[in-house]
Amino acid sequence: MSDRKKLIVSHAPFLHCGSKISTRSYHIMIAALPAVLHGFYLYGIPAVGVVALSISSAIIWEYLINRLTGKPTTIGDGNAALIGMMLAMLFPATTPWWAVITGTFVAMVVGKHIYGGIGGNPFNPALIGIAILTLSWKNIFNIDYALLNYDFGFQAAYPLAALKHGGPAAVDSFNLFSLFIGQQTGSIGSAFGLALLFGGIYLIIMGFIRWEIPVSFLAGLLITSLLFHLSDSARFAGPVFHLLTGNTLLGAFFLATEDSSSPVNFVPMLIYGAGAGVMIILIRNIGGHVDGAVFAILLMNLANPLLDKIRPKALGKVGSHA
Amino acid sequence: MLIHMIKKPYLKYDVIDPACKPVIIPVPGKAVIFFNGISDGKKRLLFKAGDKVKTGQKISLFADSAEYAVATVSGTITDISPYVGNFGKTCTAISIDVSEDDFDDSFGKETAGQPLESVRNYLSCLPGNLPVNNLFDPEKKISTIIITGIDADLLVVTNQHIIKSKQGEIKRGIEILKSIPGINNIVIAVRREFVQGYGHIGAEIRNIDVRYPSAFPQLIIRDLLGKTIPAGKTPEDTGICMISAEAVASLGEAFLHNRIPTGKIITVIYKDEKKLVSARIGTPAGDVLKALNININNGDRLITGGPMTGSCIYSEDYPVLPSTDAIMIQDGNSIEPFSDYPCINCGECIRICPANVPVNMLVRYLETKRYQEAAEQYDLYSCIECGLCAYICVSRMPLLQYIKLAKHELAGIKLTEAANV
Numbered sequence: 001m002s003d004r005k006k007l008i009v010s011h012a013p014f015l016h017c018g019s020k021i022s023t024r025s026y027h028i029m030i031a032a033l034p035a036v037l038h039g040f041y042l043y044g045i046p047a048v049g050v051v052a053l054s055i056s057s058a059i060i061w062e063y064l065i066n067r068l069t070g071k072p073t074t075i076g077d078g079n080a081a082l083i084g085m086m087l088a089m090l091f092p093a094t095t096p097w098w099a100v101i102t103g104t105f106v107a108m109v110v111g112k113h114i115y116g117g118i119g120g121n122p123f124n125p126a127l128i129g130i131a132i133l134t135l136s137w138k139n140i141f142n143i144d145y146a147l148l149n150y151d152f153g154f155q156a157a158y159p160l161a162a163l164k165h166g167g168p169a170a171v172d173s174f175n176l177f178s179l180f181i182g183q184q185t186g187s188i189g190s191a192f193g194l195a196l197l198f199g200g201i202y203l204i205i206m207g208f209i210r211w212e213i214p215v216s217f218l219a220g221l222l223i224t225s226l227l228f229h230l231s232d233s234a235r236f237a238g239p240v241f242h243l244l245t246g247n248t249l250l251g252a253f254f255l256a257t258e259d260s261s262s263p264v265n266f267v268p269m270l271i272y273g274a275g276a277g278v279m280i281i282l283i284r285n286i287g288g289h290v291d292g293a294v295f296a297i298l299l300m301n302l303a304n305p306l307l308d309k310i311r312p313k314a315l316g317k318v319g320s321h322a
Numbered sequence: 323m324l325i326h327m328i329k330k331p332y333l334k335y336d337v338i339d340p341a342c343k344p345v346i347i348p349v350p351g352k353a354v355i356f357f358n359g360i361s362d363g364k365k366r367l368l369f370k371a372g373d374k375v376k377t378g379q380k381i382s383l384f385a386d387s388a389e390y391a392v393a394t395v396s397g398t399i400t401d402i403s404p405y406v407g408n409f410g411k412t413c414t415a416i417s418i419d420v421s422e423d424d425f426d427d428s429f430g431k432e433t434a435g436q437p438l439e440s441v442r443n444y445l446s447c448l449p450g451n452l453p454v455n456n457l458f459d460p461e462k463k464i465s466t467i468i469i470t471g472i473d474a475d476l477l478v479v480t481n482q483h484i485i486k487s488k489q490g491e492i493k494r495g496i497e498i499l500k501s502i503p504g505i506n507n508i509v510i511a512v513r514r515e516f517v518q519g520y521g522h523i524g525a526e527i528r529n530i531d532v533r534y535p536s537a538f539p540q541l542i543i544r545d546l547l548g549k550t551i552p553a554g555k556t557p558e559d560t561g562i563c564m565i566s567a568e569a570v571a572s573l574g575e576a577f578l579h580n581r582i583p584t585g586k587i588i589t590v591i592y593k594d595e596k597k598l599v600s601a602r603i604g605t606p607a608g609d610v611l612k613a614l615n616i617n618i619n620n621g622d623r624l625i626t627g628g629p630m631t632g633s634c635i636y637s638e639d640y641p642v643l644p645s646t647d648a649i650m651i652q653d654g655n656s657i658e659p660f661s662d663y664p665c666i667n668c669g670e671c672i673r674i675c676p677a678n679v680p681v682n683m684l685v686r687y688l689e690t691k692r693y694q695e696a697a698e699q700y701d702l703y704s705c706i707e708c709g710l711c712a713y714i715c716v717s718r719m720p721l722l723q724y725i726k727l728a729k730h731e732l733a734g735i736k737l738t739e740a741a742n743v
Binding site for chain 2: 006009013014024118119207313315316
């Protein structure tokens with residue numbers, strides 16, 4: 001029967017909703033773009049250089065790992081570019097080129113590919129990169145020191161550093177609205193709260209991030225900082241100040257929501273988000289670091305597998321153990 | 323079809339177009355009847371190539387087996403050969419060269435005297451697949467019957483058509499089902515639109531939600547009866563028998579006309595169109611498509627059943643079976659392949675799964691063939707196989723295939739263990 005038609009056989013289902021990993025990655029990058037552009041506006045060419053180098057070197061690391069392991073090239077899924085961009089947003093504009101490349105190496109290789117690549121990483125790769133750099137070369141991340149030669153035309157002290165060293169009295173002069181519209185110093189992508197908020201809401205509406213995580217994250221942060229503030233307002237700043245400074249909004253919408261390192265069930269997502277929010281304030285108020293966002297989220301990443309064991313009972317399960 | 327909300331996306335069942343009338347497909351020149359079971363070389367065959375069969379004649383292929391098929395055409399047997407389907411399921415294909423219809427009347431003679439015996443002896447291959455074996459199995463103790471007036475899969479409207487157009491037959495069918503000893507509750511599950519006109523049908527009418535997959539047996543039973551089928555059990559294990567509206571209508575028709583019905587209603591889904599057809603059971607799928615002027619080319623996909631749960635067939639000669647509710651043709655250009663990407667843990671499957679299966683964890687075990695752990699810790703058997711996880715998967719993993727393969731492998735292991743005891 002040579003004239004028999006050759007039909008394709010495959011398994012059900014025969015429909016797909018059309019989603020792709022690349023769409024997901026690029027949408028998250030687009031949502032983060034306004035905040036990055038604001039960084040370009042504030043810090044000029046050095047910021048452009050850091051972002052470009054970070055994204056491109058992350059892609060190159062991914063490509064090299066693909067070649068080394070003999071796997072298909074996966075740079076097309078946009079995940080490497082996304083990690084590079086997230087990392088760049090956490091760098092100060094003056095980060096030297098070797099630190100950027102080291103950072104993307106740590107993020108891509110130690111943070112992602114050692115665990116088997118996309119979907120296998122237990123921690124947010126960008127946060128692994130930034131955490132290791134922070135611990136290794138502290139001065140690069142001293143914002144006030146790094147941005148010494150800039151003249152911004154607004155209050156240029158890094159708000160969280162001012163808070164750490166001078167207490168709430170030292171940050172009284174910051175106008176909260178100015179902070180919200182990006183008139184503050186910090187890492188490249190973290191200053192423009194308004195843009196981060198809109199980017200985050202866009203991602204929630206489009207379904208690219210899980211809303212439970214940022215909402216509980218911000219709730220945990222606000223409630224904890226409010227409690228601290230109420231207990232001793234001379235020592236601890238108010239909740240809105242914490243919301244608008246440092247990496248809070250970047251962390252809530254773009255870092256804590258990284259797929260692989262965050263839970264997917266409802267209750268665990270709430271615990272995870274709230275836990276990270278609480279940890280940030282604990283680190284900022286009584287810990288050693290100026291901004292706690294990076295380590296707070298990494299700590300909750302660590303708890304993710306355990307948290308995600310809390311899940312609804314599956315259909316048809318009888319008895320007590322789910 | 324996909325309605326995106328922040329909380330949960332969902333797919334909706336289609337409603338049948340009221341003007342939709344089935345196209346009658348001419349009786350084919352060659353027909354194929356599937357017989358459940360296969361010769362192991364020892365069994366004596368009661369039929370052979372060259373034998374003549376009549377429409378409605380019972381074909382018991384093996385001497386010492388209760389299984390039978392029913393010839394839906396008249397003609398001469400040309401070939402009897404084994405056929406291997408999905409997951410190694412085997413049956414015997416009986417090819418028939420079709421001639422003018424000549425009706426066998428042995429069923430008609432038995433209906434008056436012993437109606438239930440005649441159901442058992444002749445009607446296990448009715449259009450719509452009446453589950454005769456379950457109904458009369460004394461060990462199952464069936465007490466409740468749920469008649470499904472809506473097809474479980476998306477886009478398929480076969481049973482909606484039956485509900486709309488065959489009230490008289492369904493009523494007669496219900497009367498017969500009620501006369502089966504032990505049956506004390508019959509429920510019809512239909513869409514809200516079709517409740518009208520079913521007031522005096524002799525069964526309780528209940529609505530089904532419009533969201534896929536609410537017409538799956540486990541969910542119908544949960545939503546309508548408030549009962550839970552334990553994971554890994556069938557509805558029949560808990561005394562509930564699911565019967566399609568078409569099977570009930572065919573049962574009624576058999577007794578109204580004293581003849582075994584042979585015409586199957588099928589929803590043909592092609593591109594964005596769908597058509598209802600009525601074809602003889604045994605008609606090759608290719609003949610159905612030819613009658614509708616649908617061309618099928620190299621690289622297309624031919625599917626029996628609906629888009630979410632159907633199965634691909636590799637030949638146009640594959641016949642219409644008593645259970646074929648839909649035939650779907652997918653253009654080669656529109657086929658989206660599965661990928662070998664790993665799970666990225668985006669959580670979409672968790673949100674969409676109607677059975678609360680932790681698909682993201684489950685798939686990590688299934689990929690590495692750790693089926694036992696998948697079943698014990700990650701609720702493999704709670705899966706109702708609706709396919710939504712694979713539909714929504716960002717990584718485009720063949721999730722439903724993984725799940726079905728795992729169940730198949732575990733069943734194989736159990737069989738081997740039982741044989742070794």
